[in-house]
Amino acid sequence: MSIDTQAHNIEEATVQISPVTQGPPDAKTRRYDRQLRLWAASGQNALEGARVLVLGGTATTTSILKNLVLPGIGHFTILDSAKVTPEDAGNNFFLEGQSSIGKSRAKEAVRLLLELNDSVEGVADESDLEEILKKRPEYFATFSLVIAHNVEPQQLAQLSSLLWADASLPPLVVVRSAGFLAEFYIQFHEHTIIDTHSETMPSLRIDKPFPALLEHAMSLDFANMDLVEFEHVPYVVILVRVLEEWKKAHGGQAPKTADERKAFKQQIAGMQRKHDEENFEEAEAQAYRAWATTSVPSDVAALFADPGLIGLKPDSPPFFHLLDALKRFTERPPHVLPLSATLPDMKSDTKQYVHLQRLYKARAEEEKEEFKKLLGVQIHDGLVSEFVKNAHGIKILRGRRWGALDEEEGDLANALQNGPREACTHLALSALSAHFAKAPGTKPTLEQLQAEAYTIAGKGFQAPEELEHALGELVRAPTADIPTTAAFLGGLVAQEAIKVITTQYVPINGSCVVDLVGSWTGIVN
């Protein structure tokens, strides 16, 4: 079957009609230039197709939305039945001071947020969340992401169960904050990423050279080369050549011991004519690539055991068909990922560098064709290319339902052991939620919050001193949505939402806690 055939054909057709590379960009590209350099047109298209639902028009949610409206999210809805209070008018930039007091909070916020970007659609929905949860649960299915800030604990529990029950329903971002402390969590079942923007460089396969590369390296006549050409032989070629010669002299083995490796480097140094050729110096510096075995990176190999590969069906997500093909590709000798066509810059001249680049490109194309033969379904060539190009960085995140950390035996205890400061901040916010569930709107005492924390943490819990630091801050400011905390969360949550929506970069997996007294953030999982 064909995946997204129509969309890809349109994309192809558009590319053919107006090559984007040749002239000054259009108005939209100019406006989004600084972000397109991060997530490219593919990420932008994903953003423009996304529909985000935000529960509550607080200082925090409008801060989050601001950072989604500016880069051009397709649609947002603010669901909020409240009217603007004098307190709201003081801490929210997307209300107009006293003149907003008494008006619909959702309508005022949507109106002012829409001023930021004409191409975004925004809706103010004054319905009641409780009623939707009860009577219209299908409401949520039309969104791609739901964000909830300081939603009343019982409603949050209902909402998170509802969205978790069906994997086709949108992920939920739970945001809790009070005063200087905050946390957010993304509830999702599975999140697969092809383009993680990994900073690791794919292997150049110097230790396992493909035939054309080996042939090229062995064909060079170093002794009779003119000096200019000699000084510009790329280090990759030098290493392949020296390694092949070394193996011939050492029973087919690459240098292993420290002495052998030293000798290997000396062999490179010995080839120089003037002893200042930069390409040979580079070859010496990069010599480790000759004995570092190219294999499947362990993070990628671990994905081959992913449950998503079990019982693969034609209508399984394309990612898993691609992963399955990758697994089978690496089961064959030489047990490596498909070659990447990307060649880093190195000391060389145009002719030799471009020649080498073409060898890599041609081989990468061949291997991609081999890879395609292993695919069980038909997948668009653009997606296959993207997958092969980024294969060394692909990722699968598997999430848990909201609340699992507090409810499942031993999880919180582990978290407290691994990072007491971070886990205590999370626990303190859970204690505050538990308090508000019992006594909505009342100011808790330290003792009350301590009791809640002990109940959540279960028997045998010994509170680390960090717990009091966190609880004390919550007692001080239990209902404060401080503009700076809101803005800080606004940035972080929007950033993670963008990563989830674009399926680029890697979102958090766990709970991100924020302490703006100590000026730190951390992850609890």
Next chain:
Amino acid sequence: MATATVAQAADWPGRYHHVDQVLEQPGPRTDEAWMPGAPAKSFRENIKILVIGAGGLGCEILANLALMGFKDIHVIDMDTIDVSNLNRQFLFRPSDVGRPKAIAAAEFIMKRVPGVTVTPYHGKIQDKGTDYYMQFTLVICGLDSVEARRWINATLVDMVDEENQDSLKPLIDGGTEGFRGQARVILPTITSCYECSLDMLNKQTAFPICTIANTPRLPEHCIEWASVLEWPRVRGDEKMDTDNPDHITWLYNLAAARAKDFKIEGVTWALTQGVVKNIIPAIASTNAIIAASCCNEAFKIVTSCAPYLDNYFMMIGTDGVYSYTFQHEKRPECPVCGGELLDISVPRSWTVERFIESLIERQDIQVKKPSLMSGAKQIYFQAPPQLEAATRPNLEKLLSDLVADGSEMTVTATTLPFNLNVRITYI
């Protein structure tokens, strides 16, 4: 006084309900001597704060400060608004394109947040002197220029008079690049300063001229050839305007043709613009995080309601959310706040020219066109032209023939906001 009256009039009951919760009661980590209530809230009336930069960080900083209760805010920015700012600089609208950022930002904040006065200055920070900077309690920087940061840092360190406590102006500096950013608190002369950490900056990729001229391999090499070599050769003294699409198109066409000749792939219009303008990706979310962090620290410093950052917070958002909060240490040989001489070892065989090259390469100095003096002796001067000509013959001489072992030398440059004194030892 007039400002204060207007501000008070605009404060409606409940306005600061959220912020007041942390000002009316201490937290577990608040200093024991702290006075909650009115003293903690007095910053709304008696603090004047300066924001440098009204761009990506500046817009966010101004909005945060206004909501937190700062009523007397000044802002400096020399730029005008470009369409590519609108994806993050949320105080500006398409109709503002071309207007000075400082003025448009100030107007917007005053319209949106009643009772706040924002005083803009459209110009350079270097236009202002010590008297100007002395009037503020605190300075927050949201800049994208290393040179401007070095200048304000050196200026504020220089302003410190041990006998006048008010002369010490905390400097909060924010910076972002794509999904990365940092916020730091600098107490001039007391903590590590901006200059102390210069070597933490990423090294800028510079392509050697010989690669650009003779052995291009990357599309960037072709673009640099067009902008560095062909522009001056063909268009003479005409100034290249990297914001002018016609200029970029001209460079793009040349670079693309050269790439085709050399069979190099990947020259695009966007890449051409990115290389010649040295464009750094920028998004609203990272700016929001870093600006919020800067303003949170400013708020804690002026109210003492919680301990403030000591002294560096950095964040990377590409793989999950990674952040690191640490104390960056002072550098004893920091030319701005260190007081100790920077020792430089120089091979006896080096000419003055080679020595100058080595200075330019140093990450901890970051100087482009240094002039050198030793005592009263002029070793080499980049300007004025007569002095350059007079000292040029020295470039080929050995440094060791001109400067004695163990003696001091002064390095100056237009981009350096101070005189750098170094001690030369020969090896």
